[in-house]
Amino acid sequence: MKVIxxxxxxxxxxxxxxxxxxxxxxxxxxxxxxxxxxDGDTYISGDLDESMRDDVEEAADVCPLQAIEIED
Known part of the structure; x- marks a missing residue:
């Protein structure tokens, strides 16, 4: 899983x-x-542990501008 x-x-x-x-x-x-x-318009994380998925999904949900995506 990655965060974009x-x-x-x-x-x-x-x-x-x-x-x-x-x-x-x-x-x-x-x-x-x-x-x-x-240095670009997009940040892509390294591979994140699956144990973080619930927290990362919540972060994407609460983002006021919906700027966070999750890539499997």
């Missing part, structure tokens, strides 16, 4: 951090930390 975030949609509300803190975090500027890991 459309950075053109993401507005750093941080709701995903509350749902899946092992996947999402905020940096010191209040921006999602993965923004520093990509």
């Amino acid at each position: 975030v459309d950075l053109t949609q993401c507005a750093d509300h941080g709701q995903c951090v509350f749902s899946a803190p092992e996947v999402f975090s905020l940096d010191d500027d209040g921006k999602l930390a993965f923004r520093a890991q990509t």
Whole structure:
């Protein structure tokens, strides 16, 4: 499972951090930390453990802008 975030949609509300803190975090500027890991319009995580699926699905559901997708 991978997490795909459309950075053109993401507005750093941080709701995903509350749902899946092992996947999402905020940096010191209040921006999602993965923004520093990509130079494009999309962030794609590495392979995530299946045990995180429920939290990641909740993060995608609570994203106000629906910027998070899950890829199997």
